[in-house]
Amino acid sequence: MAFSIQPLDAPLGVEVIGFDVDRDATPDAAARLKQAWLDHVVLCFRDQHVGPAGFVKLAGLFGKPTPQPLQRAEYQVAGHPELRVLSSEHRDTLGDNRLLRIGGSWHSDHSHQQSPPRGTMLHALQLPSHGGNTSFTNQHAAFKALPAAKQAQAKSLMVHHVYNSPYAPRKMQTLSAAEAQTAAPQAVHPLARPHPVDGRLALFLNPIRTARIEGMTDEASQELLDEMLEHSTQPQFRYSHTWRKGDVLIWDNPQALHMASHDYPENELRLMHRTLVRSD
Numbered sequence: 153m154a155f156s157i158q159p160l161d162a163p164l165g166v167e168v169i170g171f172d173v174d175r176d177a178t179p180d181a182a183a184r185l186k187q188a189w190l191d192h193v194v195l196c197f198r199d200q201h202v203g204p205a206g207f208v209k210l211a212g213l214f215g216k217p218t219p220q221p222l223q224r225a226e227y228q229v230a231g232h233p234e235l236r237v238l239s240s241e242h243r244d245t246l247g248d249n250r251l252l253r254i255g256g257s258w259h260s261d262h263s264h265q266q267s268p269p270r271g272t273m274l275h276a277l278q279l280p281s282h283g284g285n286t287s288f289t290n291q292h293a294a295f296k297a298l299p300a301a302k303q304a305q306a307k308s309l310m311v312h313h314v315y316n317s318p319y320a321p322r323k324m325q326t327l328s329a330a331e332a333q334t335a336a337p338q339a340v341h342p343l344a345r346p347h348p349v350d351g352r353l354a355l356f357l358n359p360i361r362t363a364r365i366e367g368m369t370d371e372a373s374q375e376l377l378d379e380m381l382e383h384s385t386q387p388q389f390r391y392s393h394t395w396r397k398g399d400v401l402i403w404d405n406p407q408a409l410h411m412a413s414h415d416y417p418e419n420e421l422r423l424m425h426r427t428l429v430r431s432d
């Protein structure tokens with residue numbers, strides 16, 4: 153096969169080198185890539201200088217690219233309802249008009265949905281001169297590293313997820329009443345959540361969306377969630393991705409937390425396309 157898959161020198165993540173979506177998107181390649189995705193959580197395809205159709209084709213190797221839950225005029229990519237523009241220039245136009253700086257604290261995408269997307273894929277189109285990394289954790293490895301008693305406790309607990317937790321470290325963007333109808337459901341998920349592919353358990357955390365653990369007081373619930381977050385974000389479970397223009401990166405939401413660093417100059421553009429992938 154013409155492309156190669158190389159593990160990163162990090163607790164998670166692989167690089168895919170030399171992949172040409174028009175030449176290499178075969179069923180055999182898809183099977184190999186999906187196994188690497190499950191095993192390594194984050195896959196980075198380097199040098200993908202393709203348009204929206206090529207990006208969607210690449211996403212299709214991992215599952216079904218789905219329409220975005222929140223789609224406004226400034227987020228749209230013509231002809232591609234499954235894509236969303238992520239721009240450092242977007243503001244909370246229905247709220248206080250601040251720069252949104254989307255994804256700027258640890259989270260897992262759309263965990264307030266009953267069936268959150270398996271994968272999130274980004275295509276780096278414009279990058280600031282420095283900074284703007286995206287960091288990831290391996291929540292399966294974090295679960296496995298817990299003492300047995302903590303694993304048992306996590307396995308027994310269910311967590312209530314909402315659009316914007318009262319304990320969130322950042323405010324989500326303001327929704328219109330119509331958007332809130334579709335983009336702000338609620339869901340309950342196990343704290344030790346089985347992976348949809350092979351049932352491996354991962355700590356399913358999301359500080360921006362977890363409102364409380366069922367059967368616990370808010371205080372005890374937040375204390376335990378904070379403890380699990382502190383455990384999960386230790387260096388031995390983390391990878392920080394320094395973007396190159398043309399990178400396409402996909403991560404496995406059931407076993408990753410992620411966070412964008414908006415530590416670049418305010419007048420510099422960070423522009424990406426995003427798609428969400430549902431499991432086959």
Ligand SMILES: [Fe+2]
Pocket residue numbers: 255259260261410
């Ligand atoms: Fe995200």
